[in-house]
Structure formats: structure tokens, C-alpha cells
Amino acid sequence: MLTELEQRILDAIRFHISQQGRSPTLVEIGAAVGVASKGTLHRYVQGLIDKGHLVRNHAGWRGLQLVEEEGADERGSLPLLGQIAAGLPIEAIPGHDKLNLMDFFMGPGRFILKVVGDSMIDVGILDGDMVVIRHAQQAYSGEIVVALIDGEEATLKRLKYLNDGRVKLIPENSTMQPFVYAAHRVRIQGVLVGQMRSYQ
Amino acid sequence: MLTELEQRILDAIRFHISQQGRSPTLVEIGAAVGVASKGTLHRYVQGLIDKGHLVRNHAGWRGLQLVEEEGADERGSLPLLGQIAAGLPIEAIPGHDKLNLMDFFMGPGRFILKVVGDSMIDVGILDGDMVVIRHAQQAYSGEIVVALIDGEEATLKRLKYLNDGRVKLIPENSTMQPFVYAAHRVRIQGVLVGQMRSYQ
DNA sequence: CTTGAAAGTTCTCCAAAAGTTCTCTATAGT
């Protein structure tokens, strides 16, 4: 249960968001409820977070978000029945009974590219597949990335940093050869986070 | 969540593109929002790219492209930027600029199975992938199906009807052999309509 | 093909605003 001041602070936050579209600062909350001390306000806001009425959306300013109970949104979900293997019956996956396509693929800074060519065929990325890329300038060795070479050629390859500072781009196709470039010639544009294919 | 200046910069870019049909330079953005330093502007534009609100369309000047915010009704969509191939720049797909995951995968009577094993590796379905299956009792020759053999073993295989009335189930893995069954022993449970994989 | 202005990138420095942590005080109810 909330104290009177906690309730007023929560109401003030809700009002501010409804009016301005973004959460208030501590000082703005203070002006609304008549409390001058940032420290006091912080204590109450933290209490509301601990009690589950607020969440901190992101680090930094104006990061408060109301926890309004949402109706279960089931759009984008398909039932996840279980596993299938050669020679075994379908086996239920305990706990998981639903797979949300948006949870699976969506995220900030992502986009889709259609794959042309067979250079990644050995990791199951075929001609015509869609790949989900997360925009990024950096990547770890071993990740599959969209790399721009000399600012001209964009290509999907597995990335490897060599000890001598150069960069190796490995096509996952046993009939193709890896290429090695000086680091400054290769710019990472994104990292592979998903792949999908339609058979219809 | 964007800060105030990030939001103003994004609005200024959107406005400039709507007026002039091409993205603004850093200095033009600065004139619109009242910031004199190219360095500061670059920092903010880069931040918007990292957060996924912008993408750099191509190298060079005026290469910014908006990633239009999906409204609540368009959740499940990611921007479809173009094609990628070994040795070619990313090439825009005219007309297509958005791919909706739900259009791609959702449909009546569908469910998902997690793949265990390598029996379909030659068509790019790997161990751990998720496959989308449309429930069906019939399938055409050449389709990939979930088949139940003798009411006991469920398996994902390519289906082929033989002239003598029997059924051939073909694992798409060059190290495995197809099996042939009398028709009454094989019951179709569904047809493969999609496949997806997450690399996170 | 050269060249230079315009554009983009990387870096350092700075300051104000916001958030965090802490101590101190006061008052009402049990």
C-alpha cells in the first residue's frame, strides 16, 4: 500500500507523462507535489520502483516509466509445440509453450537484408534468405557481420581479427577462399542477429 | 528513449528530407537546431544511428536515412533495406521497404518446432533452428513435412510419392539415406512453411 | 587527373542539469 505522498508522487508522474510525453525530473516532481529536496524525492521515487509501480526505463535523465498492467498481447505469437528430430516423437519443451516472433527478432537498430548468393551456405544461410542485422560499428572475432570493404563492397562474412592487426573475412562456403584486408579498409556496418526463410 | 536534443535533431532531419528530398548535412542540421559544432552534431547523429532511428544509407555526404518509427499497429516490422551479396554494395529493393514478421510467418493452423539434429542441413535447416509448420494431413511431392511413422516417430523430411504407392522420406543430408515406407505407415502432420534462427 | 572547398570524423575540453548517496531533523501514532 502506498503512503499519501507516494500516491501523490505517482499521480504527478502520470500527469506529467500524459501532458508532456516524457517522464519528469526529480525537481519537476518536487515542484508538482511541493517538496524541495532532491534527496527526499529520490527516496520516494526509489520506493515506488521497489514496490513495482515504476521502472527505470534507461539510465539517465527522465528515465521513469509507469508500470501499467497491459493486456496480454498475443499478436506475433505461435505455439511452440516442442522439438522434432529424426527418429524421435515430438517432445514437449517444458515451460516454453509460446514463441513470440517480435521477441525473437525485434530490437533497436535492426534491419533486414535479403541474401543474394551462396557465400554463407555452410552455416545455413541460403540464396534468398532474409537476415536480420543489428546496426553496429564494432563486432567480435567470430561474429558474422555486414562489412563494407573500401567503402564500396558490402558483404556478409564471418569476421576474424588477425594478430597482425589485419582483418580476415571468411565466406562460410567450402568452395570459396577467405580474404584478408588491412583493418582500415574494412568497416563493420552490422552484426547478424537472426535469419529467416519462407517456403511458401 | 531520446533526449530532447536527440528528438529535435531527428525532427530536423525528417523535416529537411520532407522539404528537399535529401538528407541534410551536419551543418544544415546544426542551423536548424541551433548548434554550432560539427563535432557535437556528429556525436548526436551517431547516437541516433546507434539507437536505430537512423541508418547511413551509403558512404559520403547526405547519406542519412530515416528508420520510420513503427506505430503501435505496425509492431513486428523491420526495415528491409535491400540485398547483400559478395562483392556488391547493398542494393535497395524498390517498392519493398518494410518486412512484417507476422505477414512473413503467421497464418492459421501454424505452430513452431525446434529442430534437433542435422538431417536437413543441406537445405539450411540446422540443429537448434525453429521451423514454422502449417498443420496439414496432405502434402505435395517435394514439400518438406513433419511425418509420423507408424504412429511413433515424428520426423522432418522431404516427401516424395513413388509410382508404386509407397512414400519416400528424404533427409536433406548427403550422409544420410532416404527411407521408403508403405503409404499407410506414414501420416503427414504438417508442412514446412518457414524457418528462423537467432544468433544472439 | 588534379585540386580545393565542403562534408564528415575523431578528439579534447568544458559546464550545467539531473541523479545518487548521505546525514540531520521533525512530527504523529502506537
Place this chain on the structure above:
DNA sequence: ACTATAGAGAACTTTTGGAGAACTTTCAAG
């Protein structure tokens, strides 16, 4: 007396917003 609530404010860290120098890259004019 003890506890829960309410409040002030100092001292600190982090985030945001801003300037500009020095550099590289792009692109069009000659």
C-alpha cells in the same frame, strides 16, 4: 521509547549539451 512518514540539504557522480581544433574523405570544377 520506538517506528513510520515527511522534509532539508550537502557532496558527490553521471548524463546531457556544447565548442572547436585537427584530421580524413568526398565530390565537383577546372
